[in-house]
Amino acid sequence: MKYEINTSQRSLEVDFNFESDGLIINVDGKTLHFQAIQIHSGVYSVLVNNRSFVVGICPNEANRVNVNGTPINLELLDAVHLHLRELGWDSMQETKVGLISAQIPGLVTKIFHVPGDEVKEGEPLLLIEAMKMENEIKSPVSGVVQKISVNEGQTVEKGTNIIEIV
Amino acid sequence: MFKKILIANRGEIALRVMRTCREMGIEVVAVFSEADRTAPHVLFADEAYLIGPAPSTESYLNYEKILEVAKESGAEAVHPGYGFLSENTDFAKEVSEAGIVFIGPPASAIKIMGDKTMARQTMLKTQVPVVPGTEEPIADIAVALNVAKEIGFPVLIKAAGGGGGKGMRIVHAATDFEDAVGKAQRESQSAFGDGRVYIEKYLEEPHHIEFQILADTHGNTIHLNERECSIQRRYQKVIEESPSPFIDDGLRLKMGQAAVETAESCSYVGAGTVEFLVDKHRNYYFLEMNTRLQVEHPVTEMVTGIDLVAEQIRIASGQPLSIDQENIKTSGHAVECRIYAEDATHDFAPSTGEIVMLQIPDGTGTRFDGAIRQGIEITPYYDPMLGKLICWAKDRESALNRSERALREFYIGGIETTIQFCRAVIRHPVFREGTYDTHFYANFKDELHADLATSTDEVLLVAAGSLYHHQNQIKHSSNTSNSTKKTRSNWVNAQLGRNA
Numbered sequence: 221m222k223y224e225i226n227t228s229q230r231s232l233e234v235d236f237n238f239e240s241d242g243l244i245i246n247v248d249g250k251t252l253h254f255q256a257i258q259i260h261s262g263v264y265s266v267l268v269n270n271r272s273f274v275v276g277i278c279p280n281e282a283n284r285v286n287v288n289g290t291p292i293n294l295e296l297l298d299a300v301h302l303h304l305r306e307l308g309w310d311s312m313q314e315t316k317v318g319l320i321s322a323q324i325p326g327l328v329t330k331i332f333h334v335p336g337d338e339v340k341e342g343e344p345l346l347l348i349e350a351m352k353m354e355n356e357i358k359s360p361v362s363g364v365v366q367k368i369s370v371n372e373g374q375t376v377e378k379g380t381n382i383i384e385i386v
Numbered sequence: 387m388f389k390k391i392l393i394a395n396r397g398e399i400a401l402r403v404m405r406t407c408r409e410m411g412i413e414v415v416a417v418f419s420e421a422d423r424t425a426p427h428v429l430f431a432d433e434a435y436l437i438g439p440a441p442s443t444e445s446y447l448n449y450e451k452i453l454e455v456a457k458e459s460g461a462e463a464v465h466p467g468y469g470f471l472s473e474n475t476d477f478a479k480e481v482s483e484a485g486i487v488f489i490g491p492p493a494s495a496i497k498i499m500g501d502k503t504m505a506r507q508t509m510l511k512t513q514v515p516v517v518p519g520t521e522e523p524i525a526d527i528a529v530a531l532n533v534a535k536e537i538g539f540p541v542l543i544k545a546a547g548g549g550g551g552k553g554m555r556i557v558h559a560a561t562d563f564e565d566a567v568g569k570a571q572r573e574s575q576s577a578f579g580d581g582r583v584y585i586e587k588y589l590e591e592p593h594h595i596e597f598q599i600l601a602d603t604h605g606n607t608i609h610l611n612e613r614e615c616s617i618q619r620r621y622q623k624v625i626e627e628s629p630s631p632f633i634d635d636g637l638r639l640k641m642g643q644a645a646v647e648t649a650e651s652c653s654y655v656g657a658g659t660v661e662f663l664v665d666k667h668r669n670y671y672f673l674e675m676n677t678r679l680q681v682e683h684p685v686t687e688m689v690t691g692i693d694l695v696a697e698q699i700r701i702a703s704g705q706p707l708s709i710d711q712e713n714i715k716t717s718g719h720a721v722e723c724r725i726y727a728e729d730a731t732h733d734f735a736p737s738t739g740e741i742v743m744l745q746i747p748d749g750t751g752t753r754f755d756g757a758i759r760q761g762i763e764i765t766p767y768y769d770p771m772l773g774k775l776i777c778w779a780k781d782r783e784s785a786l787n788r789s790e791r792a793l794r795e796f797y798i799g800g801i802e803t804t805i806q807f808c809r810a811v812i813r814h815p816v817f818r819e820g821t822y823d824t825h826f827y828a829n830f831k832d833e834l835h836a837d838l839a840t841s842t843d844e845v846l847l848v849a850a851g852s853l854y855h856h857q858n859q860i861k862h863s864s865n866t867s868n869s870t871k872k873t874r875s876n877w878v879n880a881q882l883g884r885n886a
Contacts (some may be wrong), residue, residue, distance in 0.1 A: 378738070
């Protein structure tokens with residue numbers, strides 16, 4: 221199976237094939253013997269050509285993998301996705317950049333805007349207090365505040381939609 | 387000596403204190419919130435009492451309740467740890483008035499040194515130099531702005547009642563001043579219930595170097611050398627080491643004497659820390675005194691061989707210091723890495739959730755002071771620090787190599803941590819050379835984050851292969867029958883650290 225691995229910095233084309241003793245990875249004309257044994261839910265001991273790694277798969281974020289403690293964000297595209305992209309579809313672009321959700325759970329202590337306000341990229345939108353620290357949530361885009369879904373004094377869970385900018 | 391001590395804290399410091407108590411043959415009483423029923427400190431303790439709901443204002447800061455438990459349990463002394471009630475004069479006073487020993491300095495010393503304004507005023511009467519700044523907390527913003535302009539930007543805004551980086555802001559220009567004061571006041575109000583802030587001069591290439599002191603009730607005060615704490619972000623310490631690679635024996639001697647003078651100026655008793663800022667010209671200024679055990683106290687313990695908690699307890703029971711200044715001998719080098727539940731790649735946002743897998747490093751010279759285990763939930767209620775990794779070796783280079791090795795061995799699955807960030811700091815050439823100051827993070831932020839974001843093709847392939855393997859295995863297992871293993875362990879009566 222042909223796959224494309226993408227990170228924010230680069231892209232690699234690989235071929236994955238399951239065989240009896242593990243996974244065979246072909247990349248740049250090289251063959252790697254990949255063997256993963258699950259040692260705990262979502263945690264694997266991996267041997268690649270006898271080099272040893274401990275790998276954790278983040279249960280909530282499908283594209284985040286931890287190798288020897290280092291988190292790596294990557295995208296794994298199979299032939300179907302690659303073909304769709306050639307046709308002009310990009311499944312990874314569906315999320316709206318202006319829809320901001322809480323990256324941390326905590327208490328909303330201050331909201332700097334009301335719907336209708338114009339904001340610039342990088343401008344503070346609100347403050348969320350978590351673990352006794354005040355965290356400033358900045359706007360990722362320039363635009364107009366469309367909707368604010370939280371109030372000052374409200375506790376939010378991670379992932380809650382808090383503000384929308386169009 | 388005491389027979390029973392209540393530890394008015396949670397997390398790693400509660401465990402740290404309990405360990406020494408048990409070694410001294412003292413029974414330990416834990417207090418816990420509803421979120422902490424099965425927390426490590428509860429499991430370790432001889433007795434444990436529920437003191438309220440999860441938010442710390444209703445539990446670990448509820449001193450009436452804690453005092454009630456102290457009386458009920460028959461504890462003869464209370465150890466406050468750090469944070470929470472450790473610098474609360476009312477608590478210290480009420481504990482003493484109830485006939486229970488507060489393991490810490492007298493309320494009067496906490497009051498003087500705990501209030502940065504009063505501390506400054508006290509220090510101005512001594513020979514110890516202080517940083518230029520306001521002597522009164524800010525009341526009027528316009529007046530404050532004028533003072534800031536007189537001192538000269540950049541200035542630092544700090545909480546009068548705080549510590550640990552909370553309620554602190556650096557301001558580079560007059561236009562940002564009012565906004566920064568507001569933020570510092572709100573943060574300080576929320577963290578310490580005290581919104582007063584003050585201003586001081588920001589020094590050139592400053593080092594944050596602190597001295598550990600010990601003082602008994604018999605008039606003896608000594609210092610146990612320094613800890614270099616210049617690796618900070620958001621004014622919170624990340625890595626500390628002893629000895630400091632920046633100061634020499636001459637300066638060490640002078641600063642040590644200044645630390646002792648500081649402690650004596652407020653009739654200090656117990657373990658305390660005198661913090662100094664040292665600029666690039668090696669001028670030192672008194673910054674503040676922390677009237678409690680510090681988070682980073684283990685680096686001093688590792689190089690001096692002295693158990694600071696044991697000394698605290700001995701002093702509190704009225705015994706004289708077990709050692710005098712001439713007999714303090716240090717050996718080797720110690721480095722502490724603080725492990726936070728934070729995502730270094732997303733501006734250190736707090737990370738909460740279950741620890742699904744845990745591998746704590748060990749081996750020669752490796753100490754971990756923590757309070758975590760597999761399956762435990764990291765909640766947003768308390769401090770994000772999970773624990774501290776302290777590595778000791780015969781010299782600085784070996785201690786850094788050992789730290790790097792241990793960090794690589796450390797695995798906490800399920801939440802984001804600062805383990806890798808610490809690794810990036812330790813392998814940075816400027817840190818390795820020992821020529822860093824408190825601007826290290828600001829100056830090398832991009833390099834550190836680039837280091838964190840860089841992965842070799844090999845690592846990327848391991849990540850991708852694992853993801854592919856994981857996804858296909860999930861597809862497989864949903865087709866096959868239940869693959870859950872039955873537990874075959876005979877250890878049905880696991881002791882988990884309790885004495886039976």
